[in-house]
Amino acid sequence: MDYGYCIICKSDLFIVGSWRTRSSLNTEIVWLLLQVARTCNVLTPTPREPGAGAPLYSGYLWRQTTNLKWRRRWFCLKRDNTLYHYRSPPETLPLGGAPLAGYQVIRVPIADIKRPFAFRLVGPGAPITLAAADEQSATRWCAVLAHSLERADLAEEWLDVGRRNLRLAPVGLSQPDCAGSLSLLCRRPAGWRRRYCVLKDACLYIYAEVTSNGALGQCLF
Secondary structure, three states: OOEEEEEEEEEEEEEEEEEEEEEEEEEEEEEEEEOOOOOOOOOOOOOOOOOOOOOOOEEEEEEEEOOOOEEEEEEEEOOOEEEEEEEEOOOOOOOOOOOOOOOEHHHHHEEHHHOEEEEEOOOOOOOOOOOOOOHHHHHHHHHHHHHHHHHHHHHHHHHHHHHOOOOOOOOHHHOOOOEEEEEEEEEEEEEEEEEEEEEOOOEEEOOOOOOOOOOOEEEOO
């Protein structure tokens, strides 16, 4: 019984294939077709991507500016864990956005800012102070943001692990899901290149050879 694998990269498509030959008349071929996720249109979704950028939660909130004035804006929490704000719902180009990785949401007492139903996002950047129209809306926004913040932190932790693993040799990746040599179809220079690959935690690490001290790159699934 023979086994084999191959990887084909073309434009934004990534194709992983495996074959298994039981006999001269019985060959099984399995293909996995992946496509690179594009992020260039996060702020302005294109018509060819129906539903792109659809918010997880949205609504009007009051935002405190740097000069301590309040502006009513339409806020949208999107799937990229970023809180965008617009002048009004029909607009597609946001006035700004705040990535939520590393932030936490806290309630702000009315005595501190003289405004009810307020809450604040505190994190690596400047704090963002917001206020809702009523207690029910404020509670709902805090719950949704807290859940999104938790997901953002988990995603960032996963990416950090992946970045650290790039500096490890193949033998340094403990308990991989799969490991072995694959043929990678390169565009520059064109042609097939044999590479040693390790699949671990939905991430494919690509090495020049099994004795390499670090990975050439990675593919996140």
